[in-house]
Amino acid sequence: MARPADAHAIRSAFLSFFEERGHAAVPSSPLVPFDDPTLLFVNAGMVQFKDVFTGRDKRDYTRATSAQRCLRAGGKHNDLDNVGFTPRHHTLFEMLGNFSFGDYFKRDAIRWGWEFLTQVLELPAEKLVVSVFNGEGENAPFDQEAYDLWAEIIPKERIYAFDAKENFWQMGDTGPCGPCSEIHIWRGEGGAPPDGGKPGKGPAFEDDKYMELWNLVFMQYEKLASGEMTKLPAPSVDTGAGLERLAAVLEGVETNYETGLFVPIVDKVKALAGVSGHQGEREASYRVIADHARATAFLIADGVTPDQTGRPYVLRRIMRRAIRHATLVGLEDLFFHEVCDEVVNRFGEAYPELREAREVIAGAVKIEEEGFRRTLARGLRRVSKILAGLEAEGSKVFPVDEAADLYTSAGFPIDLTRVIAEENELTLDEAAVAEKLEAQKGESSFAGGGGSKVADVYFDIVNELGQGTAFLGYGATAGEATLKAIVIPAPEPAEGEPALEPTRVESAQAGQAVELIFDQSPFYGESGGQVGDTGALRAVDGGAVVTVTQTSKPTGGLHVHHGELAGGSIAVGQRFVLEVDVARRDAIRRNHSATHMLHHALRKVLGKHVAQKGSLVAPDRLRFDFSHARSVTREETRRIEAEVNAMVLANAPTGTAEMSLADAKQAGAIGLFGEKYGAEVRVVTIGEVETEAGEERSVELCGGTHVARAGDVGLFKIVAEGGVAQGVRRIEAMTGMGAVEWVQERAEVVDQVASDLRARDLGEVLGRLEKLHEELAARGREIDSLKRKLATGGGGSQASEVVEVEGGGKTVKLTARRIPVADPKIMREAADTLRDRMGSGVVVLAGERDGKANLLVATTKDLAKGKIVHAGKLAAALVVHVDGRGGGRPDMAQAGGPKVAGLDDVVAHAAEELAKQLA
RNA sequence: GGGGGCAUAGCUCAGUUGGGAGAGCAUCGCACUGGCAGUGCGAAGGUCAGGAGUUCAAGUCUCCUUGCCUCCA
Numbered sequence: 001m002a003r004p005a006d007a008h009a010i011r012s013a014f015l016s017f018f019e020e021r022g023h024a025a026v027p028s029s030p031l032v033p034f035d036d037p038t039l040l041f042v043n044a045g046m047v048q049f050k051d052v053f054t055g056r057d058k059r060d061y062t063r064a065t066s067a068q069r070c071l072r073a074g075g076k077h078n079d080l081d082n083v084g085f086t087p088r089h090h091t092l093f094e095m096l097g098n099f100s101f102g103d104y105f106k107r108d109a110i111r112w113g114w115e116f117l118t119q120v121l122e123l124p125a126e127k128l129v130v131s132v133f134n135g136e137g138e139n140a141p142f143d144q145e146a147y148d149l150w151a152e153i154i155p156k157e158r159i160y161a162f163d164a165k166e167n168f169w170q171m172g173d174t175g176p177c178g179p180c181s182e183i184h185i186w187r188g189e190g191g192a193p194p195d196g197g198k199p200g201k202g203p204a205f206e207d208d209k210y211m212e213l214w215n216l217v218f219m220q221y222e223k224l225a226s227g228e229m230t231k232l233p234a235p236s237v238d239t240g241a242g243l244e245r246l247a248a249v250l251e252g253v254e255t256n257y258e259t260g261l262f263v264p265i266v267d268k269v270k271a272l273a274g275v276s277g278h279q280g281e282r283e284a285s286y287r288v289i290a291d292h293a294r295a296t297a298f299l300i301a302d303g304v305t306p307d308q309t310g311r312p313y314v315l316r317r318i319m320r321r322a323i324r325h326a327t328l329v330g331l332e333d334l335f336f337h338e339v340c341d342e343v344v345n346r347f348g349e350a351y352p353e354l355r356e357a358r359e360v361i362a363g364a365v366k367i368e369e370e371g372f373r374r375t376l377a378r379g380l381r382r383v384s385k386i387l388a389g390l391e392a393e394g395s396k397v398f399p400v401d402e403a404a405d406l407y408t409s410a411g412f413p414i415d416l417t418r419v420i421a422e423e424n425e426l427t428l429d430e431a432a433v434a435e436k437l438e439a440q441k442g443e444s445s446f447a448g449g450g451g452s453k454v455a456d457v458y459f460d461i462v463n464e465l466g467q468g469t470a471f472l473g474y475g476a477t478a479g480e481a482t483l484k485a486i487v488i489p490a491p492e493p494a495e496g497e498p499a500l501e502p503t504r505v506e507s508a509q510a511g512q513a514v515e516l517i518f519d520q521s522p523f524y525g526e527s528g529g530q531v532g533d534t535g536a537l538r539a540v541d542g543g544a545v546v547t548v549t550q551t552s553k554p555t556g557g558l559h560v561h562h563g564e565l566a567g568g569s570i571a572v573g574q575r576f577v578l579e580v581d582v583a584r585r586d587a588i589r590r591n592h593s594a595t596h597m598l599h600h601a602l603r604k605v606l607g608k609h610v611a612q613k614g615s616l617v618a619p620d621r622l623r624f625d626f627s628h629a630r631s632v633t634r635e636e637t638r639r640i641e642a643e644v645n646a647m648v649l650a651n652a653p654t655g656t657a658e659m660s661l662a663d664a665k666q667a668g669a670i671g672l673f674g675e676k677y678g679a680e681v682r683v684v685t686i687g688e689v690e691t692e693a694g695e696e697r698s699v700e701l702c703g704g705t706h707v708a709r710a711g712d713v714g715l716f717k718i719v720a721e722g723g724v725a726q727g728v729r730r731i732e733a734m735t736g737m738g739a740v741e742w743v744q745e746r747a748e749v750v751d752q753v754a755s756d757l758r759a760r761d762l763g764e765v766l767g768r769l770e771k772l773h774e775e776l777a778a779r780g781r782e783i784d785s786l787k788r789k790l791a792t793g794g795g796g797s798q799a800s801e802v803v804e805v806e807g808g809g810k811t812v813k814l815t816a817r818r819i820p821v822a823d824p825k826i827m828r829e830a831a832d833t834l835r836d837r838m839g840s841g842v843v844v845l846a847g848e849r850d851g852k853a854n855l856l857v858a859t860t861k862d863l864a865k866g867k868i869v870h871a872g873k874l875a876a877a878l879v880v881h882v883d884g885r886g887g888g889r890p891d892m893a894q895a896g897g898p899k900v901a902g903l904d905d906v907v908a909h910a911a912e913e914l915a916k917q918l919a
Numbered sequence: 920g921g922g923g924g925c926a927u928a929g930c931u932c933a934g935u936u937g938g939g940a941g942a943g944c945a946u947c948g949c950a951c952u953g954g955c956a957g958u959g960c961g962a963a964g965g966u967c968a969g970g971a972g973u974u975c976a977a978g979u980c981u982c983c984u985u986g987c988c989u990c991c992a
Contacts (some may be wrong), residue, residue, distance in 0.1 A: 309992090381932090405923075407989085407990070408922095410924070411988075437990085440922070440923085440991085441992090852975065854976085883975095887938070888976095895975060898973095
């Protein structure tokens, strides 16, 4: 085999090498682990084989090889902050591996690892050193076998032995584990490492002089809960070699960023920034952006879009960090999508899923970058405001609380705050801010925790039965079966208490809540968005009846019937007749088939970027979440409804077929291909509509239950559309009689409205309504104008009573009056008018509103500014007559009180109180 | 799941002991100009997210609901 020409060629060379040695080349799994809530992202090559190692899953091969995309960001392994500043930390990386599931063991693993490095990659053998487990730190002995095998290949002084911390591996606290053997390359001076085999030397102690290339894990033990170690009957091998490191060695460069995997991406960023060559201190920023663009492109291709919780939040952090670094090197425009697109160009051949998702990636990245740049702009405004305040105070220290607050509530990066502060010759204690944030973290410690862990009891049952429940429900809604297991559900734990485990029993009595498992069942267990069936279970001997309120599928095809034992007693081994609630199931069928047709119509009307993000199929409605950046317009909604209803009317039969995943893809099936399916997948076809574009139909991977013909769906009606997250829309719809009733209800209301409006037909309704609105607004204006006239004395027919008040040698004009409308707005306007009429003077208005007394005192500006009259004080003095309180500014004050009868007194005493103020 | 924050004109936002709902941009009208750009003047546009409470008085204070932003797990 020829030496790989570049970094990308290493990948294919590796896979071919092991394929030639009988391995199945398995494609990389998506970054989101299937069915494993304990793991945020796939972070090692063996993740997709986890269940194969434990024996829970069987494959038709016993040796495999893969190039697996992995991500380390968020969670326990968080290297995010190091990325870009060190030679080898990455968020996304590729792990090359070969695996043996009870097939070959140490000899072949060691031999092939060595052969690939020295003969295919042609690495100098004298620079390679290896390590084995020395028997310390774990309840397992020195790995003599591995040592002896290595000794056949390389000189003994280049074989090191280290303790469990370095050379022992385990999947979890219990389960398969074993010693491992690592291959390192000497990077120091000279051809070979100088301190071969000496204690305290070697890769475990001199990390900077060696680089780990390959880790070979030999799974030969099983660790029990007691800590005891037992030997596995069929030992396995799990190996991993980082592609980026191999590339760096092969190309003879110092850092992974200088390999062919990164250079084109880094250069793309530099081109966008208008620079080239090494950028000194700023180089790290370009590396961060390149690294994060890789992670971003792959994550989005695997169905993750940035958001505020969980995996989507990790993606958001990665993206924002990249954009933050972009601002540091002066990239001000939207640019990140172009970098991600370059990733698609470079990695699309090895990972076709990137190419398929090209538009989706670009769209999601643009949206996020726009959003974050808005966040930054908002933050900058807040910072400027704070800076202005500090300048006024003459302070030279940026407040720690403000910086922390900017970060936690506005998402404004702390380091950016510091940079701006420094530009304004202010200091910011970043350590104090970090401390403050740490303290806040303590305050917001979360309650509860963990995902929904599947209770062990269900795994035990599957293992014991050897298989799950055989599902009869595609063809039937009733059937006979044997009761295989009874589980008593765990009671709800008290607040703050850990969840309790359900318990297995052999029999149960009337009145008990039970979960029943049969060898076969027509009941559909909740999965794939479709809700579980309900119905009844009757013992064949006539004794017991169980009402089933829910059917779930906690694991591996196990259909669990939840319900209550209505009468009699039951025991494992009994025969039952199982009857699904048929009307409910039929409603579910309609909604499930309609969901498929909706998905198809959405892709047709909105575009191929539409991908399922979530789905709920219930008897009364269906809900479908999908990726789409904008809201769906009314016109689009209309077209989508029309598409679906056209398919319904064509009334084509639905078809289901079992086929291989490859054949399903070939047939154009859509579905969540990232999920783990068995060798055979079920494909549901609905439609066969003749259109100008040819035949059209919905083809989807699906395990759900469907109608026999599209026409069974009946009327399809979208009843709601909205957003659930950035870039994700939700449509809710109804079918069958439910949809008919929904439409009828609406139509009745519209008819009623039309007749109330005296509209002759529907077209007239909107016109009438508009006219009504206009009329109402006109009347409102008229009323306001009349109120104003009343308040100011009715158009001058009654002469305004202006009196002159003397006091303290000054004379001030006063108008004091009762007014019939005491609307605050009207009173202000009236006071303005009266004030203007007097030129200079004081206005006191008193009136009743909603059973309360309101007064208003206003003075002209000259009196207020000259501190001759204070409206607020005058109002306070007058309001005692209505037992109220009040106040206001010198030129305008309002007051009020409950004693309406005192209003005349207010007017009567106005002159007197004003005189007191003047004096 | 927990914490912090926001919701005011079509858009971006101001509104500081609770006491006249504002600015800029956009829209429309008028004027200047041969036309456009532009400038000037003017107008329209608001259930201050929704609901309850405190108060004589709530955009402003309290509580609830909804939506969004943001940090953390």
